[in-house]
Amino acid sequence: MVASETRPIIQIDQVSKYFGDFQALKDVSLEVALGERVVICGPSGSGKSTLIRCINQLEKHESGTIVVDDVELDDSKQSLNSIRAKVGMVFQQFNLFPHLTVIENLTLGPIRARKMSKTEAGEIAMRYLERVKIPEQASKYPRQLSGGQQQRVAIARSLCMEPSIMLFDEPTSALDPEMINEVLETMAELATSGMTMICVTHEMGFARRVADKMVFMDHGEIVEMARPDRFFEAPESERCREFLEKILQH
Amino acid sequence: MKKAAIWLALILVLPGCSGSWGWYVVNPYTSTGLTNLRFLADGLYYTILLSFSAIAISVVVGLLIALPGLSANRKLRGINRTYVEVVRAVPILVLILWVYYGLPQMANISISVFWAGVVALALSDSAFEAEIFRAGIQSINRGQYEAARSVSLSYPDTMRFVILPQAIRRILPALGNQLVYMLKMSSLVSVIGMQELTRRANELVVTEYRPLEVYTVLVLEYLALILVVSAAVRWVERRMRTDERF
Numbered sequence: 001m002v003a004s005e006t007r008p009i010i011q012i013d014q015v016s017k018y019f020g021d022f023q024a025l026k027d028v029s030l031e032v033a034l035g036e037r038v039v040i041c042g043p044s045g046s047g048k049s050t051l052i053r054c055i056n057q058l059e060k061h062e063s064g065t066i067v068v069d070d071v072e073l074d075d076s077k078q079s080l081n082s083i084r085a086k087v088g089m090v091f092q093q094f095n096l097f098p099h100l101t102v103i104e105n106l107t108l109g110p111i112r113a114r115k116m117s118k119t120e121a122g123e124i125a126m127r128y129l130e131r132v133k134i135p136e137q138a139s140k141y142p143r144q145l146s147g148g149q150q151q152r153v154a155i156a157r158s159l160c161m162e163p164s165i166m167l168f169d170e171p172t173s174a175l176d177p178e179m180i181n182e183v184l185e186t187m188a189e190l191a192t193s194g195m196t197m198i199c200v201t202h203e204m205g206f207a208r209r210v211a212d213k214m215v216f217m218d219h220g221e222i223v224e225m226a227r228p229d230r231f232f233e234a235p236e237s238e239r240c241r242e243f244l245e246k247i248l249q250h
Numbered sequence: 251m252k253k254a255a256i257w258l259a260l261i262l263v264l265p266g267c268s269g270s271w272g273w274y275v276v277n278p279y280t281s282t283g284l285t286n287l288r289f290l291a292d293g294l295y296y297t298i299l300l301s302f303s304a305i306a307i308s309v310v311v312g313l314l315i316a317l318p319g320l321s322a323n324r325k326l327r328g329i330n331r332t333y334v335e336v337v338r339a340v341p342i343l344v345l346i347l348w349v350y351y352g353l354p355q356m357a358n359i360s361i362s363v364f365w366a367g368v369v370a371l372a373l374s375d376s377a378f379e380a381e382i383f384r385a386g387i388q389s390i391n392r393g394q395y396e397a398a399r400s401v402s403l404s405y406p407d408t409m410r411f412v413i414l415p416q417a418i419r420r421i422l423p424a425l426g427n428q429l430v431y432m433l434k435m436s437s438l439v440s441v442i443g444m445q446e447l448t449r450r451a452n453e454l455v456v457t458e459y460r461p462l463e464v465y466t467v468l469v470l471e472y473l474a475l476i477l478v479v480s481a482a483v484r485w486v487e488r489r490m491r492t493d494e495r496f
Binding site: 056058081084085087088089091093095096097098099108109112113114154157158160161 | 391393394396397398399400401402403404407411412415416419
């Protein structure tokens with residue numbers, strides 16, 4: 001039991017990534033165990049989004065290795081397909097398909113990529129819409145929904161692919177303050193179900209409540225990595241302490 | 251719009267009063283006038299058939315040419331640029347003459363006037379369609395590709411279900427432009443003997459010696475045809491917008 005809980009499902013080893021001359025990631029190493037909830041924070045431009053985008057290969061890393069569920073990520077089509085099947089992603093800007101209704105947004109992937117029947121995909125989609133508490137919006141278009149509702153649809157869309165890992169790239173940064181909670185609640189509920197989650201977020205209340213591991217990044221490096229209690233009570237590095245002071249002030 | 255119509259009617263009617271017009275050649279109340287009018291209007295069939303066949307082909311070819319232009323691969327982009335630059339540089343009239351008189355000799359095939367017209371118009375238009383599609387597809391946010399990829403959609407599925415439906419909505423006005431342009435350019439196919447609107451008018455002028463009246467009818471024929479097509483394009487645009495409910 002203990003062994004299966006600590007089995008790393010994601011192993012990132014010495015990964016570097018460049019955008020032109022700019023080095024976005026500098027020899028980053030990180031392991032995530034099955035069912036573990038990791039929260040990554042850090043100032044903007046610190047490489048945290050780039051890191052999680054490398055995990056599902058929306059960005060390609062130049063050196064180092066990333067292994068997800070025993071599959072090493074390279075340029076091959078097989079590794080790419082296997083990763084995308086296992087890893088769900090929620091974006092800052094939701095990225096819902098605006099020309100499709102909510103239910104069509106949810107069923108497109110299962111029908112086309114999983115070859116599911118329309119009725120079966122529809123049933124699964126409704127189940128997840130109920131889980132994110134907006135089944136009544138199924139036939140609406142994304143534009144007709146509030147930001148918080150759109151982001152919950154985006155979470156449900158990812159879940160419909162039944163991933164074993166969920167990545168969240170600043171999921172509440174584009175939301176009005178009164179809508180942040182409904183999205184965080186959805187994420188917290190997901191965390192209790194045992195989903196492996198990596199969240200890039202500045203919502204420290206959520207992090208304290210949900211995270212198993214806190215990661216602080218700055219200038220493309222992991223500066224600090226600790227359990228939440230230690231991370232918040234006694235951060236070791238000066239940079240992390242300064243950052244926490246700034247964002248916890250308000 | 252109403253004012254313009256009244257002015258147009260006045261411009262046509264007033265000179266008629268002065269006696270320098272010979273409207274009898276197209277007077278529907280005389281039997282020759284009616285025959286002449288029928289002869290002119292029959293050209294509508296080939297103008298429409300020619301233009302719509304050509305635009306259907308050029309939209310498909312244009313899309314297929316646009317896709318490599320969006321690739322990260324330099325060679326594929328090169329194919330797109332070369333095609334667009336070369337085809338765009340040839341005047342339509344020259345292309346019509348070349349396809350009708352040159353191509354059969356080069357490829358050792360026989361080609362009818364109709365198909366020569368369709369091929370030449372479609373070829374010429376496809377370069378413009380390619381640029382329109384490229385612009386439309388490029389205008390779609392990168393996040394849409396990323397979301398499609400993260401729900402495991404393949405590249406063809408991403409294009410078909412996510413990118414193109416949105417891109418086509420945006421380029422609809424430009425596609426409507428090309429359709430109108432195509433209807434007008436189809437008149438050039440008259441030079442190789444296609445019995446469309448313009449050719450018919452030319453033939454009638456030769457027998458009746460009344461260019462002013464016959465060509466005026468020709469102008470009105472194109473005007474009516476294009477106003478109907480424009481209205482249809484706008485109707486499609488409106489419909490596509492309402493199911494997105496902005």
